[in-house]
Amino acid sequence: MPLSRTPRCTCIKISDQPVNPRSLEKLEMIPASQSCPRVEIIATMKKNGEKRCLNPESKVIKNILKAISKERSKRSPRTQRKA
Amino acid sequence: MPLSRTPRCTCIKISDQPVNPRSLEKLEMIPASQSCPRVEIIATMKKNGEKRCLNPESKVIKNILKAISKERSKRSPRTQRKA
Numbered sequence: 001m002p003l004s005r006t007p008r009c010t011c012i013k014i015s016d017q018p019v020n021p022r023s024l025e026k027l028e029m030i031p032a033s034q035s036c037p038r039v040e041i042i043a044t045m046k047k048n049g050e051k052r053c054l055n056p057e058s059k060v061i062k063n064i065l066k067a068i069s070k071e072r073s074k075r076s077p078r079t080q081r082k083a
Numbered sequence: 084m085p086l087s088r089t090p091r092c093t094c095i096k097i098s099d100q101p102v103n104p105r106s107l108e109k110l111e112m113i114p115a116s117q118s119c120p121r122v123e124i125i126a127t128m129k130k131n132g133e134k135r136c137l138n139p140e141s142k143v144i145k146n147i148l149k150a151i152s153k154e155r156s157k158r159s160p161r162t163q164r165k166a
Contacts, residue, residue, distance in 0.1 A: 028109050
């Protein structure tokens with residue numbers, strides 16, 4: 001079966017619809033790898049656990065990351081540690 | 084059982100150890116919620132599937148996000164779509 005080594009990505013179609021950061025249960029980022037040549041971003045929705053693939057190029061992602069980090073700094077205003 | 088409604092976070096301890104973006108299988112971001120008052124970042128390692136909680140305040144996260152987005156723009160130099 002020559003097709004058995006075909007790279008497999010998790011996402012089949014990618015949504016460009018805006019996603020409200022508050023309605024997110026979690027956001028998964030999967031780096032590009034041998035099994036999938038592109039970065040994949042999968043949002044799991046709170047309401048129904050629905051998973052949605054988002055376009056990593058889109059503003060949606062930047063807004064979500066910004067919203068998450070804002071929320072973060074509001075809730076835990078710790079000083080930054082050196083790694 | 085008065086403790087049954089205690090908020091539950093996924094992370095018990097948070098690692099400040101540097102993580103190589105190339106050794107990541109995926110990165111999960113869980114926004115703060117009623118069940119956990121802080122943002123949680125969980126890295127799954129390629130090698131053994133080990134999950135590690137990372138400090139969202141740390142440089143590690145910024146480096147990983149930068150590395151992921153660099154890799155992204157190298158591999159898919161598409162123009163940005165308006166959401």
